[in-house]
Amino acid sequence: MDINIGEIPKIKIAEARKNLSRRGFLDIELDPELDLFAEIEKLKKEKNAILLAHYYQEPDIQDVADYIGDSLGLAQQAAKTSADMIVFAGVHFMAETAKILNPKKKVLLPDLKAGCSLADSAPSELFKQFKARYPNHIVISYINCTAEMKALSDIICTSSNAEKIIESIPGEQQIIFAPDKNLGGFLNKKTGRNMILWNGACMVHEIFSLEKITRLKVRHPESKVIAHPECEEAVLAAADYIGSTTQLLKYTLQDASKSFIVATETGILHQMQKNAPDKTFIPAPPNNACACNDCPHMKLNTLEKLYLCMKYELPEILMEEELRKAALKPILRMLDISKAAGLGG
Numbered sequence: 343m344d345i346n347i348g349e350i351p352k353i354k355i356a357e358a359r360k361n362l363s364r365r366g367f368l369d370i371e372l373d374p375e376l377d378l379f380a381e382i383e384k385l386k387k388e389k390n391a392i393l394l395a396h397y398y399q400e401p402d403i404q405d406v407a408d409y410i411g412d413s414l415g416l417a418q419q420a421a422k423t424s425a426d427m428i429v430f431a432g433v434h435f436m437a438e439t440a441k442i443l444n445p446k447k448k449v450l451l452p453d454l455k456a457g458c459s460l461a462d463s464a465p466s467e468l469f470k471q472f473k474a475r476y477p478n479h480i481v482i483s484y485i486n487c488t489a490e491m492k493a494l495s496d497i498i499c500t501s502s503n504a505e506k507i508i509e510s511i512p513g514e515q516q517i518i519f520a521p522d523k524n525l526g527g528f529l530n531k532k533t534g535r536n537m538i539l540w541n542g543a544c545m546v547h548e549i550f551s552l553e554k555i556t557r558l559k560v561r562h563p564e565s566k567v568i569a570h571p572e573c574e575e576a577v578l579a580a581a582d583y584i585g586s587t588t589q590l591l592k593y594t595l596q597d598a599s600k601s602f603i604v605a606t607e608t609g610i611l612h613q614m615q616k617n618a619p620d621k622t623f624i625p626a627p628p629n630n631a632c633a634c635n636d637c638p639h640m641k642l643n644t645l646e647k648l649y650l651c652m653k654y655e656l657p658e659i660l661m662e663e664e665l666r667k668a669a670l671k672p673i674l675r676m677l678d679i680s681k682a683a684g685l686g687g
């Protein structure tokens with residue numbers, strides 16, 4: 343190793359900057375002796391930065407974050423922070439949402455390639471054509487979508503507030519729900535609406551195997567199955583409880599059961615186990631042998647990339663003002679309805 347702790351030769355930094363758009367992150371080798379936890383804490387203070395992390399991030403990142411939450415909680419934190427810099431340990435659409443809410447602040451994402459299969463399943467140009475077929479409908483979009491999709495929407499929702507958002511719309515008003523067809527189908531059943539659904543899905547939540555969950559349930563009859571509403575209908579039908587990431591976390595704390603089979607991204611198990619060390623959490627198995635219930639996009643962020651992005655303030659989320667303003671309106675509507683419904687914030 344030819345570098346001292348904390349000291350990176352300028353030439354390496356220049357090279358990493360040059361390759362940033364191709365690599366998606368600052369690709370600089372770090373001294374393994376560098377205490378990344380302490381360095382990140384130091385950078386937070388020096389730069390008046392807040393570190394927001396999604397529950398699906400790796401445990402090390404969750405442990406160093408100022409706030410850990412699901413999409414709704416993260417958007418609410420981003421809306422009210424007084425920090426000068428927002429470092430978003432999550433995926434691209436989340437950091438974009440923070441930028442939409444905070445145009446004057448610097449918003450950083452450790453790896454620009456941390457995307458989202460669900461957001462990718464709704465290209466805005468195709469959605470525009472789809473929307474034109476239903477001129478009397480309003481559009482409610484799940485927050486897991488691009489800024490361009492948000493700009494085409496009337497209200498944004500998350501899995502925590504979707505029901506309240508839909509209930510706030512008069513019954514006679516027709517609705518398009520995008521981009522997640524599984525969440526949309528679940529909400530149609532719950533609210534009795536007949537929303538038109540865009541045919542998008544999340545690669546992680548679609549992968550759970552009902553057969554394997556059933557087999558697990560036979561082996562652990564005392565376990566309750568809990569699932570995120572992005573899962574397929576058959577998995578949801580087998581669940582004892584369905585809820586957003588935060589609702590699942592609360593449920594495992596409050597319910598008397600000692601064991602849970604968890605059908606959502608595995609990152610949440612870290613907080614579940616921390617909050618209830620006496621309980622057992624079993625990740626629901628995917629329908630093949632790989633670790634496909636880990637979101638490959640979320641897991642692109644690492645402690646090293648996080649440290650480098652805070653130190654050199656790259657990669658940064660930038661956005662055209664016209665797009666930002668158009669995407670802001672439906673997010674603000676969501677935050678207002680959530681607040682009125684008493685959903686945090």
Ligand code: SF4
Binds near residue numbers: 459461544547607638
């Ligand atoms: S878990 Fe699914 S919805 Fe969430 S970021 Fe990953 S791909 Fe997107």
